Amino acid sequence: MLTRGVMTRWSLATRRRWATHIFTVLVIAAWAIGSSGVPSYLFPDPVTVFHRSVEFFLGYKLFSHVVASVTHVLVSLTLAFLLGGALALMAHYVPVTRAMVHGRITPFLNSFSSVGWTLLAILWFGLNTGTVIFAITAIILPVCIINLQAGLESIDAEMAEMGRSFTRNWGRYFRLLVLPAMIPFMFATVRISFGVAWKVALTAELFGGNSGFGFVINLARQSFDSSQIFAVITIIVVIYVITDNLVLAPIQRRLVRHYADD
Amino acid sequence: MTDVVTTSAPHATADGGVRHAFLSRILADGLIAVVIAAWWLMSQRLPAIVLPGPWAVGKALVDLFTDPDSLMHIAATALRVIGSVVFATLIGAFLAGLTYYTPVLQDVILKRIQPFLGAMPSLGWAILGLIWFGVADLTVIFIQTAILIPFCLINFTQGLRELDTEIIEMGHSFTRSKRLIFLKLIVPLMLPYTVAALRLAYGVCWKIALVSELFGAETGVGYVMLQAQILSDATTVIATCLVIVVMFAAGDTFVLRPLSRIVAR
The missing domain is CATH 1.20.5 (Single alpha-helices involved in coiled-coils or other helix-helix interfaces)
Known part of the structure; x- marks a missing residue:
């Protein structure tokens, strides 16, 4: 009662x-x-996994893999953003190239598998950082193109026309009108690409890398060290959730509010 | 005078439009020709284990689709893809339904299960599946289903959020049977989202099929690819990538896109 x-x-x-x-x-x-x-090989207990996860941030050797993975993701993100931005801009402002970018390049990149890129990169570049960065960049490139294209298309045609009637200087027009209008989309692009890159880095590093979380998993797998594997997965999930919920999502909300108001 | 302007203007744009369409077509298909030509030129200078020529890869692709042994591998992957897509769609629909019918659990699903599944790397599932279930068909299906659930769940919750409350209210005024409302209103209203979920899951599944098969299978396209990689057989590696592209495009064009057109009507 x-x-x-x-x-x-x-x-x-x-x-x-x-x-x-x-x-x-x-x-x-x-x-x-x-x-x-059950044996810890099948299912390590949460306390052990927690300890093994914390170890990554205490010793130099393990922490260097954390740094390596973060570096791989950030470098690939920058490359894919710049390349994707260039392609999206070209498709938008040189209309004859639109079918080429959105009808050929993007769908092709989008349907190519991450493992495919990684294995090809291994054959081309060997097992090293270049392979990992190439594979991650190739995978998130279509994500960048599609999102930046959506941003460019969202720019109001009348506003664009007004901008052009005020200045003929393309740099000024781009800096004062296109760029501010694109900021929420650019940020959304970074957020989505970060998520994909962070997760797919594991695959690229496992097959093609000599450092990073994927490399650690590969070693752990060979020595049947399940608690190490669980620890890496835990760290990946925790870092993803923290960055996305506590850093990227709040910034995006502010940006959307700020730029949607005016 | 005005007559001339009004009739000639559309002509001019139509003419420009035709030229534009022609040019953009040339650029789009020209790019493919250029890429293949560049590929061919480069493959002439590089050893076949680094970059096989387009002709060799095309031949390997045809071989993969005609040789009964490799057809078996493609069929194995295709069946597992279909199975996983169906499972993931069902589980995603079930979880989304829970958020709708038991609001208390909404945050459990949307703030715990969904973010966790979304944050989990596909390789993580691949390794866990291997540890728990060993090498088997069901392992691959487990891995793929786990990866696909968040994609389906997002689509269904989006659909439920956009559900027209007035129509549901109207339904309530006609009947008190929840089952009737579910069958006659919610299911048909959710159909477009179901097809969207199927399409998305299908596309993602072909791409991650390779990851899930690299560890957990002794059949399938991923297995063929890994064997080729071990033998440094770049021709087959590229050809298996193209098999994935072909199979995805075929399923999407011939089954899912017509289906979504039917549902949209």
Whole structure:
């Protein structure tokens, strides 16, 4: 009777929040219980995995792999953004090239598999950083082209015309009108590409790299070190969730609010 | 005078349009010709293990589609892709349905399960699948389904969010049966999103099929590709990539796109 009264007084939002926390606790509890009965090779327990994850940030040797993966992702992101931006701009401002970029280059890149790029890059460049960066860049390039194209297309035609009637200077027009209008889209591009790159880096590094998380997983796999594999996966997921929810999403919300108002 | 202007203006644009269309076609298809020519030229100077020529790759591609043994591998991949897409769509629809019918669980699904599945790298699933289930067909299906669920879930929750509440309200005024409302209103309204989810999942699945097959399978296109990679057989590696492109394009053009056109009507 009493609990029912409490239940109805609680708003749906509160109950939702509690349900979410209870779910989180239940999952970790299930993990702990489930892992206690089976060999740690199949299912390492959460405490071990937590310790192994923290180790990555304490020792120089393991931390260097964290740095390597982050570097791979950032360099590829920059390359793909610049290249994708150049292609999207060309397709937008030189209309005859539109069919070439959006009808040929993008669909082709988009349907090519990440493993395909990685294995080809290994044959071309060998096992090294260049291979990893090439593979990641090739995979996120179509993502960049598609998102930046959407941004360019969103620029109001009348506004563009007004801009051109004020100045004939292309640099000024681009800097004062196109660039500000593109900022939310550029940021969205970075956010989506980061997510894809961060996850796919693992594949590229596992097959084609000599450093980074994927490389660590490959070694762990060969020595059946499951807790190391779980630790890497945990770090990847945690870093992704933190960067996306606590850094990128708030900035994007602010940008959208700022640029949508005027 | 005005007559001349009005009749000649569309002519001029139509003429320009034709020229524009022609030119852009030349550029688009010209690019393919240039790429193939450059590829051929480069392959003349480089050893075949680095860059095989387009002719050799084309021949290998035809061989892959005609040799019964490799056809079996392609069929294995295709069947697993279809199975995973169906499973992922069903599970995604189920989870999205939970957020709709049990609002208490909304955050559990949208703020825990969805972000977790979205953040999980496909390689992570591939390795976990291998550790837990060993090398088997079901392992590959498990890996692919796990990777595809977040894509399907997003599509379905988007669809439910855009569901017209007035139509549902109208439904409620006609019947009290939740089952009837579900079958007669929600299912038909969700059909376009279901097809969109299928299409997206199908496209993603062909691309990640290689990752999931590299560890967990002894059949399939990914297996063929890995064997070729071990033997430094670049011709087959490129050809298997193209098999993926061909199979994806075929399924999308001949099945999914017509399906989405039917549903849109």
